[in-house]
Amino acid sequence: MSGLQGSGKTTLARALEKAGFRRLCPDEEMFRRYGHYGRDFPRGQFRIREAPVLKDIALELKELLAAGHEVVVDHGFWTPEERAQWAATVVKAGGEPILIYLPLPHEVRWDRIRRRNEQSLVDPNSIEFSEEDLLRHAGRFTPPTDDEPHIVYDGQPDSVLAAIQLSRRFDA
Template sequence: MSAPRAVLMSGMPGSGKTKLAQALADCGLARLCPDEEMFRRYGQYGVDFPRGQFRVRERPVLSDIAVELRELLSSGRDAVVDHGFWTPEERGEWRSHVTQAGGIPLLVYLPVPHAVRWSRIQERNAHAHTDANAISFSEEDLLRFAGRFFPPGDDEPHMVYDGHPETVLSALGYGDTPVSAV
């Protein structure tokens, strides 16, 4: 039996992380999504809790997701974490969660131009009151976020997402698993 695998993603809002995670979940990976858990626990960002409270409220959610990820991997289940992992430190911490549970991490970087990300965010903003993955924010916010995002460097093993979930599945060893269009 091979070691369980965990897909960790690195990408800004609007880069396609959730669509990729959902496609991988459709193929059997357990999908863990901190944004959905945030929505479930606290409601809509900026409406049900103040905008400045996101990181404070996210901390225990991420801790709980890390525990769930370790439990899934320890039980032999493959997983994908639907989260952006913006810094090398954060990615290193989550790689450790994976390896300590006996899993093999696969970091997938989703580089998407600002104009495409902003277009996607505008569409999502219209559904922010009902969609847990549609945290509403402005283009100014998105530009500010870019200053806090650090793409994986040469010292971090990763693959660059080509827009095809099949490529990620192949890297995980799933072979010719069909995936619905993303």
């Protein structure tokens, strides 16, 4: 997936999980290992602590794909380089990477984040962010271009599932 906080990644990933995909979520693993961001560990340490989590998620992804499972990685994949690296991991494990882009206006994402912030101490997917954080992160995000084949999420998980099925038919 490729999208900023509040774009609907976890909601879509959970819908795909209900459809039979195995769901891997780095944010949940971060919460499990380190606790609440900004409270149990300093805000400036997120990327340092995230690196080994992403490495472990990549290993688990390879194992699941090698075992024949369909997997969704509930993560934002903000840059073309990051997306290419993970796509290569999928291919090496015998899978077929499918990128789903979740575009959503700032106002909608900020409204969702504001509500989600209220659950940040108990929900591992609710890392607390300010609007300034969200705007700063948007400046580091590069949406997929036509050079990166992708599905644009329309808010309907069934549309994604249909597009994935269609993609499989063309690859067969």
